[in-house]
Amino acid sequence: MNNYKNSEAIMDNAIVKNMTPKLLTVVLLSAMSGAVLLGCSQHSDDVETIASKQQADTEATTDYQASRNNAAWGAVYMSREELTAPTVNIVDDSSLPSMDSDPSIAEWEAKFEGTNAFVTTDGKKLYHDSCAGCHMHKGEGAYGAGYYPPLANNSKMQSKYYIIDILINGLRGMPSFHGMMNNEQIAAVTQYVHSELNNYTDTVTAEDVAELRHANPSAGDPSDE
Template sequence: FEGENAFITTDGKKLYHDSCAACHMHKGEGAYGAGYYPPLADNSKMESKYYIIDILINGFRGMPSFHGMMNDEQMAAVTQYIVNDLNGFNEIVTAEDVAQLRHEKPPASDPSDE
């Protein structure tokens, strides 16, 4: 992480390489090993920006949630990189797209913390 429990950049490529590439590989090809890390490149599921945003916000199976680590602009930037650069789709991703799906409570938050 670049800051205190969070990223500070809004560069989608850098965010991808700092937060996603360790598991999904630098070219998004995915990997098998201690687990299965699905490919993000050449993956038709990545055509839906909302699919990616939902996974970033909520996590998925073994992937952690980035709800508290990335703001809306950062999630939009990394989503834009995955959609356009790794897959060649032509989609605009905005912070407003992320805000539509973001919820107040992070996944697996403890209600007793209130």
């Protein structure tokens, strides 16, 4: 056995002697690094290290229950008092203004005369409340996110039935007013477009609208029918 160790030592010395100084330096540095790491990993549990001190501090100060309540666990963990408390919204809606004192609601009700639909039969008011936002107040039309054709000086407006049909059924991006206006209102706004924005002289009546009105508005483009 001693002969084997002596032979191994002789071989190690021979290897070291044959190494270049640079290679020998690398080997020595590697050996020292391994010894340091080995020493760090092999220590008694009783020896205090930086890592063990940090872990002890964390365990001593961390309130895991509070962490659950404030993070994802808060969605599933509730105390007995919270479970028996009345349900409340995340947003305290008691701090929101009431409908009666909301200025935007007041403005809306003034425009639509206190209801969710049109009440007036004034064709000019109906046009400015429902059509001018896209087709402009003088019916000149507009370009923007889409194309809003002019209604003034438009030869298509010569046919009152063409206007009535579009108001009842809608057209492309324009909504249907089938459920928002009655026959008298559709007749009034048609008369305004036909005669005021253009110079056509036909009289538009509620009976004209009744001829084209049907139970349900078309889901498609009336020009395709």
